[in-house]
Amino acid sequence: MPPAPFDTLPSELIERILLFCDVYDAANLALTSRTVRRLIYQSEDQYFWRELFLSRPFDDLRKAPPPLTTQKPALQPDWKTGLQRRVSADAVVRNGTTGPRLHRALETLVAAVETALPVSDGPGADESENLKWLDTLLRSATFDEESLPLHEQQLLGRLMSYLALTYESGESRTAETPQLRLTRNEMRRTSRCYVYDLRRYKEDTLWGPFMRGEKGELRANWVHMQHIVNVVAMKLHELPGLALQIYNKPRAGISATQAYSAPFAHERKPHDWAGVAGTWRRFVCFMDYRDLFAFNFSVSGTGPRERTFFDDDYQEAIRPVELHLDVLDPSTSESSTEPSEPPSHAARYPPLFFKGLSRGAHSADAAVEGSVRVLADGSVRWSFVTKYDGLTQWSAEGLQIGNICSAAGVGGIWTGAFHEDADPAGPFWMWKMPSALEPGFNA
Structure with missing residues (x-):
């Protein structure tokens, strides 16, 4: 059977097309095309995932502050896992999903704060895309705090401690x-x-x-x-x-x-x-x-x-x-x-x-x-x-x-x-x- 016309395109062009796709669409396309699957999941580097990550409204992981935990920082960011977890967290929070997926999502949201763009002392823009995404997501979220297990209450409490700073004195919300x-x-x-x-x-x-x-x-x-x-x-x-x-x-x-x-x-x-x-x-x-x-x-x-x-x-x-x-x-x-x-x-x-x-x-x-x-x-x-x-x-x-x-x-x-x-x-x-x-x- 001759290859599909899409599979005959140069790999560079296919990658470029995929960068305009939603993450879920790219994943679904990989189920129907061996060429796409090879480019997305079997590449020797994370070039595609890095470009896909940076095309979204997130901060560059390479500019994140050094971690405060005793864990040794990775030599290179894991763009693939980072993007997949954030897309999943977004869906979990918006859909009100509970259970293990919610725990993983809350961990991801906390990590988004920890890897937010630091404020520089230079003339460049210092607005954090991570935090703008997180603020928008949490403002539309609903959580039943009392029903959550302790470890999830701690993660949510951390996020709520950050969001409580949005109070405005003497102004309507x-x-x-x-x-x-x-x-x-x-x-x-x-x-x-x-x-x-x-x-x-x-x-x-x-x-x-x-x-x-x-x-x-x-x-x-x-x-x-x-x-x-x-x-x-x-x-x-x-x-x-x-x-x-x-x-x-x-x-x-x-x-x-x-x-x-x-x-x-x-x-x-x-x-x-x-x-x-x-x-x-x-x-x-x-x-x-x-x-x-x-x-x-x-x-x-x-x-x-x-x-x-x-x-x-x-x-x-x-x-x-x-x-x-x-x-x-x-x-x-x-x-x-x-x-x-x-x-x-x-x-x-x-x-x-x-x-x-x-x-x-x-x-x-x-x-x-x-x-x-x-x-x-x-x-x-x-x-x-x-x-x-x-x-x-x-x-x-x-x-x-x-x-x-x-x-x-x-x-x-x-x-x-x-x-x-x-x-x-x-x-x-x-x-x-x-x-x-x-x-x-x-x-």
């Missing part, structure tokens, strides 16, 4: 994130119940938004982070527009998760890979101690930790704090007391130690000491204490939101430094400032 399909009060009540539950703060989780892996290693608890960001973001949303302008609200949108999107990210010292040094704006939320105690321990009425405790009119307090941080020289930094990462990873992202000053609107200046390090799962942990007159009073444990040096900043939990039974706890969120505020920034 034209597109709601999946979280906001719940009533605002319902979501806020759920997050408050989670964040202000003092049972969550214990030695095993280092009194922060962490959990333990199968081997006992410390990992990020992104469900916890999702609720932290919800509580602080919704409280910020209530502030008058002028107040947020005075305090310099963070850059909104998922693009704030891009690597090196924070102010002065490209002017940091060579060893300051996390962009620690500089001025930070930190917002701290807290319940009145009597309310916190009643919520956690009261047995009158409906009992402790009931959602009804937070009625629609309940208000916690919020305070702005300005941090001025300096990274210590690696040659003089204190040695870490925790196990170090493998040499190849430690060379890229060694533990950082910092000191600085905390200046609150209603409190005396305090000294700050802390560290930044990468956890085994690739999350970036921030840990610091606050000292007044040389006495340690408060501690804070947080996680970087998005990629390193992102404008999204760091969210976490503050509590008493000595972790006594009666210590209060609450959420905070902080981000890098474009410049230091003038003295007397109190509102």
Whole structure:
């Protein structure tokens, strides 16, 4: 039987035609043509898949920031697997598919954030196609979070932590994130119940938004982070527009998760890979101690930790704090007391130690000491204490939101430094400032 006319075309022309096809169409055509199958699946290189990947609205994988996990990065991107997984993830999320395919899809969406185009210090465009695709996809998605297994809840919580940054103060929304399909009060009540539950703060989780892996290693608890960001973001949303302008609200949108999107990210010292040094704006939320105690321990009425405790009119307090941080020289930094990462990873992202000053609107200046390090799962942990007159009073444990040096900043939990039974706890969120505020920034 003579070959089909299409198969007689030069391979270069066939490849060019296929690049205009949808991935599914190209795969279906490979089922009917040996020539196409050979070009797509049996080529000695990934030229075709690279060109097909780059013809789609995705960022170039070769420009992705170095991975934060201890896994050794691949010498060459896997264009074929990358494209197939993203196309599949798109279909899974849009169709509301559940089960193993959803888990794989959520992993793929998280990877899209991790491989998003970093912000450069040059004149070129820095908009991330990955993040634009992801934002559009998730705005039209629906998830039944409570029915998901724990590992999928963690992946979804990570994505929702990023999307919660799309709040707009004093402006109407034209597109709601999946979280906001719940009533605002319902979501806020759920997050408050989670964040202000003092049972969550214990030695095993280092009194922060962490959990333990199968081997006992410390990992990020992104469900916890999702609720932290919800509580602080919704409280910020209530502030008058002028107040947020005075305090310099963070850059909104998922693009704030891009690597090196924070102010002065490209002017940091060579060893300051996390962009620690500089001025930070930190917002701290807290319940009145009597309310916190009643919520956690009261047995009158409906009992402790009931959602009804937070009625629609309940208000916690919020305070702005300005941090001025300096990274210590690696040659003089204190040695870490925790196990170090493998040499190849430690060379890229060694533990950082910092000191600085905390200046609150209603409190005396305090000294700050802390560290930044990468956890085994690739999350970036921030840990610091606050000292007044040389006495340690408060501690804070947080996680970087998005990629390193992102404008999204760091969210976490503050509590008493000595972790006594009666210590209060609450959420905070902080981000890098474009410049230091003038003295007397109190509102």
